[in-house]
Amino acid sequence: MPELASIVIHCRDPYLLAPFWSVVTGLPVADEDRVKLAERSLGPDEAVLLRDPGGRRPDVWLTPAAQLPGPGRIHLDLVGDAEERAAVLEAGATVIRELPRWTVLADPEGNEFCLIPRNEPDPRPVD
Incomplete structure (x- = not known):
């Protein structure tokens, strides 16, 4: 594989x-x-x-890249704790929306990614 x-x-x-x-x-x-x-x-x-x-x-x-498509050029799902979330926000991420099991954030160019709490039992979001 x-x-x-x-x-x-x-x-x-x-x-x-x-x-x-x-x-x-x-x-x-x-x-x-x-x-x-x-x-x-x-x-x-x-x-x-x-x-x-x-x-x-x-x-x-x-x-x-000279030409970039709209949002969705990438989408990463990351697992992190509260301290790591704070570091991500301090680095320049913005919160797009809070969901019950994860937070959707965006990098400084608008690429969205999810941050899933470490204690979440099944960190496979469907968004």
């Missing part, structure tokens, strides 16, 4: 979204890309890589 290797998030501004998704996923920006972000030296179509140093989780790529 194939394994999930990476998730690609198309974006307008990787300088904005790479740090945001690094905080939200806990995946650090790859060393080479961290330097390029700091120097603002990414090429016009150059992606930023977020990578788990231990290789246990899929990579996340923030890839600039």
